[in-house]
Amino acid sequence: MLRGLWRLTWLEIKIFVREPLGVIGTVAMPVVIFLVLSRLTGRQTSAADAALPAAPSDLPVIVAMLVAVSAVLSLVAIMAIYREGGILKRLRATPLRPHTILAAHVLVKLLFSALTLVALAVAGRQLVPDGADVPWLSFGAAVLFSTGCILSLGFVIASVVPTARFAQPFGAVVLYPMLGLSGLFFPVDALPGGLQAAARLLPLTYAVSLQRGIWRGDTWVSHGGDVAVLLLVCALCVAVSARVFRWE
Amino acid sequence: MAQSVHTSVASDPVIRVSDLRKAYGRTVAVAGVSFEVQAGEIFGLIGPNGAGKTTTMECVEGLRAPDSGAISVLGLDPVRDVRALQERIGVQLQEAQLQKRITVREAVELWAALYRSPVDGDALLDQLGLRDRRQAWFMTLSGGQKQRLLIALALINDPEVVFLDELTTGLDPQARRTIWDLVRGIRARGKTVFLTTHLMEEAERLCDRVAIIDRGRLVDLGTPAELVRRHCPAATVVLVTSDPDAPAVFRALAGVTSVTGDAGTITIRGRASDLVAEVIRGVAAHQIHVTDFRTELPTLEDVFLEITGHAIRD
Numbered sequence: 141m142l143r144g145l146w147r148l149t150w151l152e153i154k155i156f157v158r159e160p161l162g163v164i165g166t167v168a169m170p171v172v173i174f175l176v177l178s179r180l181t182g183r184q185t186s187a188a189d190a191a192l193p194a195a196p197s198d199l200p201v202i203v204a205m206l207v208a209v210s211a212v213l214s215l216v217a218i219m220a221i222y223r224e225g226g227i228l229k230r231l232r233a234t235p236l237r238p239h240t241i242l243a244a245h246v247l248v249k250l251l252f253s254a255l256t257l258v259a260l261a262v263a264g265r266q267l268v269p270d271g272a273d274v275p276w277l278s279f280g281a282a283v284l285f286s287t288g289c290i291l292s293l294g295f296v297i298a299s300v301v302p303t304a305r306f307a308q309p310f311g312a313v314v315l316y317p318m319l320g321l322s323g324l325f326f327p328v329d330a331l332p333g334g335l336q337a338a339a340r341l342l343p344l345t346y347a348v349s350l351q352r353g354i355w356r357g358d359t360w361v362s363h364g365g366d367v368a369v370l371l372l373v374c375a376l377c378v379a380v381s382a383r384v385f386r387w388e
Numbered sequence: 389m390a391q392s393v394h395t396s397v398a399s400d401p402v403i404r405v406s407d408l409r410k411a412y413g414r415t416v417a418v419a420g421v422s423f424e425v426q427a428g429e430i431f432g433l434i435g436p437n438g439a440g441k442t443t444t445m446e447c448v449e450g451l452r453a454p455d456s457g458a459i460s461v462l463g464l465d466p467v468r469d470v471r472a473l474q475e476r477i478g479v480q481l482q483e484a485q486l487q488k489r490i491t492v493r494e495a496v497e498l499w500a501a502l503y504r505s506p507v508d509g510d511a512l513l514d515q516l517g518l519r520d521r522r523q524a525w526f527m528t529l530s531g532g533q534k535q536r537l538l539i540a541l542a543l544i545n546d547p548e549v550v551f552l553d554e555l556t557t558g559l560d561p562q563a564r565r566t567i568w569d570l571v572r573g574i575r576a577r578g579k580t581v582f583l584t585t586h587l588m589e590e591a592e593r594l595c596d597r598v599a600i601i602d603r604g605r606l607v608d609l610g611t612p613a614e615l616v617r618r619h620c621p622a623a624t625v626v627l628v629t630s631d632p633d634a635p636a637v638f639r640a641l642a643g644v645t646s647v648t649g650d651a652g653t654i655t656i657r658g659r660a661s662d663l664v665a666e667v668i669r670g671v672a673a674h675q676i677h678v679t680d681f682r683t684e685l686p687t688l689e690d691v692f693l694e695i696t697g698h699a700i701r702d
Contacts, residue, residue: 143501144498144501147497148498151487151494154494155487155490158525159489222487226481229484230484235475236502
């Protein structure tokens, strides 16, 4: 079924690293932006902490979600380039299956998302109060799990988006409103009725809920509903993309 | 050859296509095409761009499902048995590319890992003249090198049938000749080659048999020589002479249909089978002083023009 998955994944990692701009943009840029912003705003926020109660503790979730969304956009763009360039067409005539190709790219994206987040965590460690009991491993697992599920949204978009030029804006138009409604910036309960209902239908809301809960020390069991919804979304997206996947 | 087809099961056609039809929306790409490809031959599907060549080939490869008609490749149904078929065929697709920054060696190793019984990748690269480019990225290869790599990938699983779609389009004449030699080498190893081309010269030099396809229909099928004899029985001799009696001499020859031009350059048309011999006989018998002499024999290009009523490069 997944013949060639590891070889293809390893190959795609090497190919990705060979494009310096891709690595700099994915791993280095977020860290640089993070460091610059924290230097610029560091002095003021330390005094204004009380006025922004949710912000410091939500920062890891915000960062993780932004990294996940950019991974989805990148996945969509790569698949569009592969389709437009006839690479998918050539792979089609081999025993490789569409899901092996998508899975390889998801693994690459997860790996580089993890690297980015580790780099950001190292860069931002002074923002975490000394002695705070942060569930790093559990939070890392929650981030990887929800990023994987969010990437499955990318499966569907990547399966149908026609051209590389169209891929990024299309992905952004789909994902950024989802992110806006996800409860990351405004609590879902504070949204007007219609938007609240919409937010509860969107998978990113559950990813935010899971990550935020785990970061604050909740158990996985208490977020079983979030996990179940994310798994369902993932299964649904995989099934849909299998039906609508276009090789050319 | 033809007799053994009836006496031996082993020489059943490798590919059998009957009444293949395929439309994209309202555009009919293939409108009822039937042909057979025999083991060990280079079979060419020729015709202009948009004639239905690639669609036909991709249906045979199992990459597209036909609307109707029957296809059998190595006894398999390309749609139903696509997995089994993929192990036994090799394909080079029109306008296919690889990842820009994949190396030649990585591509060959990836492809080798995808099939059950691959051949030695390094040996294959040697045969295709890519030994020195093994570490090169795909994007840095020349057009000819890219095509040779794509041919290598088509051969990695030691296929029984190799499909080559427009494999020399866009290549310079020298690279084209190198590829032709490689394709003849594939046949020499006992494999069947099914190719498409819109280059009549390529079909004429490379193919044992060709099927001419135009606007989704198969117009005729045969060896290049047969097709020329059948559709363009006329040949042309052009010679230069200052002898004023020459046109009359040539008009009187058997098989000559027209003589144009006057003293100077004379164009003689007639039956291809004996025109040249007749003209030479006439020149010798009447001691006509000829300062230049050339023959223009019909080619597949002329055949195409003759039977479709339009040039291939429309």
